[in-house]
Structure formats: structure tokens, C-alpha cells
Amino acid sequence: xxxxxxxxxxxxxxxxxxxxxxxxxxxxxxxxxxxxxxxxxxxxxxxxxxxxxxxxxxxxxxxxxxxxxxxxxxxxxxxxxxxxxxxxxxxxxxxxxxxxxxxxxxxxxxxxxxxxxxxxxxxxxxxxxxxxxxxxxxxxxxxxxxxxxxxxxxxxxxxxxxxxxxxxxxxxxxxxxxxxxxxxxxxxxxxxxxxxxxxx
Numbered sequence: 001x002x003x004x005x006x007x008x009x010x011x012x013x014x015x016x017x018x019x020x021x022x023x024x025x026x027x028x029x030x031x032x033x034x035x036x037x038x039x040x041x042x043x044x045x046x047x048x049x050x051x052x053x054x055x056x057x058x059x060x061x062x063x064x065x066x067x068x069x070x071x072x073x074x075x076x077x078x079x080x081x082x083x084x085x086x087x088x089x090x091x092x093x094x095x096x097x098x099x100x101x102x103x104x105x106x107x108x109x110x111x112x113x114x115x116x117x118x119x120x121x122x123x124x125x126x127x128x129x130x131x132x133x134x135x136x137x138x139x140x141x142x143x144x145x146x147x148x149x150x151x152x153x154x155x156x157x158x159x160x161x162x163x164x165x166x167x168x169x170x171x172x173x174x175x176x177x178x179x180x181x182x183x184x185x186x187x188x189x190x191x192x193x194x195x196x197x198x199x200x
Contacts, residue, residue: 002063003191006055011145011152012068012171019174020192023066028054032069032080040073041103041118047071048105049116056109064186067107068172072123072147074100079147088148089137095149096158097127102147104168108180115183119173121164125149128158 005013005023016023028051035050037043052067059065072079074095082088102123107116128136141155142148149155151162151169165173178188 001186001191002059004055004059004063004065006051006065006067007069007171009068009171011150015167015170015172015174016066022193026055026058028052028067030054038078040071040078040101041105041120043078044069044071044103044105045107045116045118046105048107049114052107052109052114061111063110064181064184064191065109066172066177067109068104070102070104070146070171072100072102072149074098074147081146082143082148085137085143088142089133091148092125092128092133092136092142093130095125096133097125099124100147102169104172106172106176106180108177108184110184110186113184115180117176117180119165119168119176121162121166121168123147123149123151123159123169124161124163126158126160132158 003021003023004026006026006028008027030050032047035046047069048067052065056065100123101120103118103120105118136142139154141150141153151159162169167174181188
């Protein structure tokens, strides 16, 4: 079966490959600013659905398309990707020593069938120093990701704990995706590469 990831995220692609799925990548190119919401979970789902639908319209009906999008809810605000280094550093100075909720919207579509759901994980941030924040922002890593942090890269040392699915913080929840694929009537293990058994 043709599996397509409607996301440019290297982290999501790596997650799927490590889990035995080797999708094609097809970026939707949608303008994310056209979707607005004051609810972080709803926004993440709406963006994932939009990306999934745009890509699904470009491919054959029996292809499985996976769309995802992540945002961080922090103190009543929604943080997507920061607008630049100054914004990223400012966020970290606010977030350090506190917690936020990372919401990742998931949408799967095959033909006319579509399922959408959001996974949410609480993220606890370390009490980072100004020097650590400045160095992290200077690395460029937080500029390309929702919430201005990663857990699977340089930012991992600045995350003291999570409550929920670790994969979700990386970019997509594998257990949730397995459930959504099942809702489409497909078996997760059938998506594994031939002879893979989940090996990378």
C-alpha cells in the first residue's frame, strides 16, 4: 500500500521509519495562518486535517495519507513555530521551570474515509539559565519546531519530564496513529516494510 506523510517534519519521518513504516513525503504547502482557533487541541486537529486533505486530493484513492500538526499550549497562549530567535528566546525565558501541553493533531485518510484526533502530552521544562537559552536558540533547532523545543535533539536536556506519550512530543503519537489506521479497517502491522518486523 502507498503510505504518504503530509508533513515536512524530519522527526515525524524518522519516527515512522523506526516503527517499520517507510512513507513517501508529500508536503501540502498550505498556508497555516488561514486556520485560527483559541483552542490549541482544535487548532492542531484542524491543521492536520487541512494538510491531509490537500495531499489526499493529489493522489489515488487507495493511498493512505497521514497528516499531523503540533502546537504548544502555555499559560493560555498557543505557540506554533517561533517567528525568529528573539521570540524563541523570549518563550524559553517564560517556559523555564514551568509546564505546557503539547497537542498534536492526527488525520488519516484513505479514499472517502477520514479520521481525526488529537494527542496531548504535558511537558515539564527545566529551569534553564540565560546562557543555556541563548546557546540553544543560536543552534537554530528551536526555530523550526512548535513551541520552540524538541525532546529528541539538543532540547532534550532541557525537558525534565512528560506526562503522556513521548512519541507525541517528537511529532506524532504512534499508538494513536495505530488506532486511527485501525479505524480505516487497516492493520498497523501491514504497513511495516516487507521483512521489517518494526526494525529500522
